[in-house]
Structure formats: structure tokens, C-alpha cells
Amino acid sequence: MTVTAGPAVEGADGRRTGPARAVVTGVGVVAPNGIGTAEFWAATLAARSGIGLLQRFDASAYPVCVGGEVLDFDDAALLSQRLLPQTDRMTRYALAAADWALADAGLDPAGLGEYDLGVLTAGACGGFEFGQRELQKLWGTGPERVSSYQSFAWFYAVNTGQISIRHGLRGHTSVFVSEQAGALDAAADTARLLRTGTLRAALTGGFDAPLCPWGLVVQLPGGLLSTSRDPERAYLPFDADAAGYAAGEGGALLVVEREDTALRRNAAGIYGRIAGHASTFDPRPGSGRPPALAGAIRGALREARTDPADIDVVFADALGVPDRDREEAAALAEVFGPAAVPVTAPKTLTGRLYAGGAALDMATALLSMRDSVIPPTAGTRAPAPGPGIDLVLGEPRETPVRNALVVARGAGGFNSAIVLSRYVRSPHHRAVTRPA
Amino acid sequence: MSGITLSQLVSLIRDCAGESDVADLDGDIADMGFDELGYDSLALLELSARIKQTLGIEVPEGDMRTPGGTVRLINDLASGKDA
Numbered sequence A: 001m002t003v004t005a006g007p008a009v010e011g012a013d014g015r016r017t018g019p020a021r022a023v024v025t026g027v028g029v030v031a032p033n034g035i036g037t038a039e040f041w042a043a044t045l046a047a048r049s050g051i052g053l054l055q056r057f058d059a060s061a062y063p064v065c066v067g068g069e070v071l072d073f074d075d076a077a078l079l080s081q082r083l084l085p086q087t088d089r090m091t092r093y094a095l096a097a098a099d100w101a102l103a104d105a106g107l108d109p110a111g112l113g114e115y116d117l118g119v120l121t122a123g124a125c126g127g128f129e130f131g132q133r134e135l136q137k138l139w140g141t142g143p144e145r146v147s148s149y150q151s152f153a154w155f156y157a158v159n160t161g162q163i164s165i166r167h168g169l170r171g172h173t174s175v176f177v178s179e180q181a182g183a184l185d186a187a188a189d190t191a192r193l194l195r196t197g198t199l200r201a202a203l204t205g206g207f208d209a210p211l212c213p214w215g216l217v218v219q220l221p222g223g224l225l226s227t228s229r230d231p232e233r234a235y236l237p238f239d240a241d242a243a244g245y246a247a248g249e250g251g252a253l254l255v256v257e258r259e260d261t262a263l264r265r266n267a268a269g270i271y272g273r274i275a276g277h278a279s280t281f282d283p284r285p286g287s288g289r290p291p292a293l294a295g296a297i298r299g300a301l302r303e304a305r306t307d308p309a310d311i312d313v314v315f316a317d318a319l320g321v322p323d324r325d326r327e328e329a330a331a332l333a334e335v336f337g338p339a340a341v342p343v344t345a346p347k348t349l350t351g352r353l354y355a356g357g358a359a360l361d362m363a364t365a366l367l368s369m370r371d372s373v374i375p376p377t378a379g380t381r382a383p384a385p386g387p388g389i390d391l392v393l394g395e396p397r398e399t400p401v402r403n404a405l406v407v408a409r410g411a412g413g414f415n416s417a418i419v420l421s422r423y424v425r426s427p428h429h430r431a432v433t434r435p436a
Numbered sequence B: 001m002s003g004i005t006l007s008q009l010v011s012l013i014r015d016c017a018g019e020s021d022v023a024d025l026d027g028d029i030a031d032m033g034f035d036e037l038g039y040d041s042l043a044l045l046e047l048s049a050r051i052k053q054t055l056g057i058e059v060p061e062g063d064m065r066t067p068g069g070t071v072r073l074i075n076d077l078a079s080g081k082d083a
Helices: A037-045 A089-105 A128-140 A158-167 A182-195 A213-217 A259-264 A293-304 A322-336 A355-371 B006-017 B041-055 B067-082
Strands: A008-010 A016-019 A022-031 A051-053 A066-068 A117-122 A173-176 A201-208 A250-258 A272-281 A313-315 A342-344 A403-410 A414-421
Touching: A022 A037, A022 A089, A022 A182, A022 A259, A022 A355, A037 A355, A089 A158, A089 A201, A089 A250, A117 A158, A117 A182, A117 A355, A128 A213, A158 A173, A158 A201, A173 A182, A182 A201, A182 A250, A182 A272, A182 A355, A182 A403, A182 A414, A201 A355, A250 A259, A250 A355, A272 A293, A272 A355, A293 A322, A293 A403, A293 A414, A313 A355, A322 A403, A355 A403, A355 A414, B006 B041, B006 B067, B041 B067
Parallel strands: A117 A173, A117 A201, A313 A342, A313 A403
Antiparallel strands: A008 A016, A022 A250, A022 A272, A051 A066, A201 A250, A272 A414, A403 A414
16 A cells, blocks of 8 residues: 555645545454453453363364363344354354444444445455354265355355445455455555545454364464463463464454544544555565565555654564564564564464454554553563563553554465554644534 | 145244344244345245255245245145145
8 A cells, every 4th residue: 555545635624635544433352352342451451361271172182272262252142143044153253343343433334425334354264163064064964954155154255245234334345365464454455445535434354263173173284383281381472482372263343434534423532543554475485585574564664654763562473483483573673673662462362363363453552552551461481582572571561652563474474564553633634623 | 745834934944044133933924025034045045955855845946935935835846746
């Protein structure tokens, strides 16, 4: 995305001004350590973990038996009965979070034009649990027993589609499939579509739920999941004992609007704005060329017109795999200087959520900004040798957060970084009033 | 070949496509359109598969307009096969 794209906005005094800004007005969360934004945020600040021994099925014989499950989600109470036969767990989370994000924003889709609202989500896993059940029918009781809903219930784009149908959001819809980096790419494209005037508002974020037998087994060949059977020691990014990560389920959705749209409808509150983004792709393994993560971070800062010194916190990708942690620490040290910026990874309380991971990190960064507090990284105790980072450990750190950087890497070489900035009303919007 | 009652059909609908969001399926719904009841073409595809599994009768989803009409269709096919 480019800062120059898009028509200028007409200010209240008729002056043409800069391109429209993308502001976040609503947040909806379903996470292993909290269902709903308030519960998740309280758990995150108190370092209450949602990672445990897997409970939904007996994983004791699997090489991996720890993960971040969402255990108290009451789908029958939250969703209509018509939706249950046609949705995977991840879609149920996404639909609940969409309801909550719109309610949080006070945004009634009927108040905007038919094609003014869109949905851009990330998807990395698809509906594994639904798909497993249908595959079991296919090979167990025959193809005629396979649900016709399997045609879309497994699909990467299904969360976008179901949200669009549920709320009548008929503007641009799309899905980003770049593993853990996807939600940042979706948010960036959302900001671009708002700037160019294609949309006035959108839901963006991501959800995955790969913790069923099939979903877990397909993650094993990658060799990056921790085989620790102790939930408290399974995911220790940047620690000398780091040995992989725990997978989790859930994610977050954000309502993002053009600033002028949010102000005209007197939006109740603005969490912050999407200030800049960049994505890069790593060179082929074995090429000898360096990883491209620092380039993504620099690109995001450049687009946000923000100096490294003005970033108050970095939400790290924090893979928990020693050489990849070193790469990330080196990229941060290269851009910011050694230990020059607080770094945190509250995903140590949820596990890595794939498409939901960076979405939840964006939600967490916006809550940090709102409450001027950086949540801690759990688990990690003894920092690994290598480039120094100022990792926030133990207790939340109270400090003003004006600009936050969220970093995400997707398996296969995706790097993305996004800058979220505290919202200050644009000068040309100061006099905005509803025309008589 | 056996036929079906409206309440048996409703039970198949509930089982494969979920309870209606807009109407009480135990009420007077025999002549309401499936679309009015909130069931789309995929729900009818599911129902068609379930009817075939349960009764051994093939009713194309495109021929199903209302619950009452579908019951008549099934029962006509059932008696035709018996005859």
C-alpha cells in the first residue's frame, strides 16, 4: 500500500486535505485466555495463561499434547441454530467476534451505503475439525453422508463470507493466506481500500482453530511445535530453553473506518489508527542471503512516517524457535539499536493462533495504547544469548504507548509489520459538524 | 416403501440443516416456502441426501418448495414404487 493512493478528503471548510486515515473503532476477541475483549485483556495483564494440556480430545499419545484451547465458548447461545450445521469452530469464533466488534464500535451497517462496508480476514488453516468429521464420514459411512456444507465450511475464505452474509456487508471482501502474517496484510489492505474510497468501513482480522486430531497432526511435520508436556514450559520465545511453540485457537476482529466516517457518525471511541505497513518475503533457504524481516519493519515505519525512536513497544512474532528468535532479535536490534525499545509477546499466554495471531496482537496493541500499559511475556525467564532485546517480563509495564509496532512472520517466508498509532483528530476535522 | 409425515420431515430438517431462525417448525409451516423458513439451496441439498439415506427415495432439491409439498412428493414416490 502507498500513502499517496486515494482521493483527497474534503475538509469541513471545503479545503482539500490529505488522504483519509483508517481508524479502529471496535474490537472483538475470542482467545484461549479470555472470551470477549474485557476478559481477554484482564487475563493478559494478569498473565493468566490459556495454554494447557489439550482437553477436547485425548492427545496423550501424540508427540505434542499442549495447546491453547478456547474451552468455555457457548456457541449454541451465541449463534443461531441454522449456523451450527454449516460452521467450523473457527467460524463460530469469528461470527461472535464480529458481533462484538460492531457492537463495540456502535456501528449499524444499515447506516452506511450498501457497498460501503467490507470484510477482509486472514485464514491459514481452514476448518480442520469440520473437515475431519466429513472425511471420517467419507471413509466410514460413504460419500452420500458427507455434508454439502463441507463445500465451504473448510475454506480459507469462509469466515469472510459468513461475516459478510450475517451483517449484510456487501462491499469488497477478501481473504489473506500468508500464515501468521495474514492479519497484518489484511489490515493494511483494509486501510488502503478506505483511503481509496472503495470502502467506508470494514471488519478485518483473522481466526483459526486447528486443535483437533487432524489439525494437530498436519502441524507435526514442520517440527516447530514444542513437544514439552509442561504447559508452562512449552512456549518460551527468546529464552535459552526455547524449543518450539504451542499452537492455539481464536483470534480477533477490528472495525476499521475512515476517520471522516467515524467522526460524522460520532463514533463512541477510537482506539487508534493504522499508520503504516510493509511486507517482505524471505530469500530461498540456503541462498546465503539475509532474512527480509528488518526490511518489513523499516518499510512500515517509513509509511507511518515514524522514527524508530518514536515506537514505544514492539509486539514480537516470537516464534520460540532459537535461530528464528535470534533472527527477529537481530532485525529489531538492526532497526532500533540493541535493547532500545520494549518488546513483548503476550501470545505466550495463548499460543500461536496462525491467522488469529497477528489479529490478536493488533487488538492487544490498541488496548495497550488505550490504557498506557505493556502486557508482559509469560514463561520466558533466562534470555537466550544473542542480540539484546528489552523483553517485558513478569509484570505489565506502565508507560504511555503512542506508537506500537506489530511484527508477524508466516511459515514459508512471509514477513509483515504494521504501525498502530494513538489517534489524534486531524486538524481539518476539528470543525466537522453534521450539515443542517 | 414407506412414506413420511410432516413431523418426521421436520425432524430430518432440524437434524441436517438446523432449527429455523424465523419460524416455529412445530407450527403451521406446511405451505410456507423453504426460503421463507430460512433454508437455502444447500440446506435442501442436505435434506435431499437425508431423505435418500433414511427412506431410499430420491427427491431432487430443486423439486422441494414447501415442507407440505415435499411430504406429498415423497409419499407419491413411495406409493408409486410400492405399486
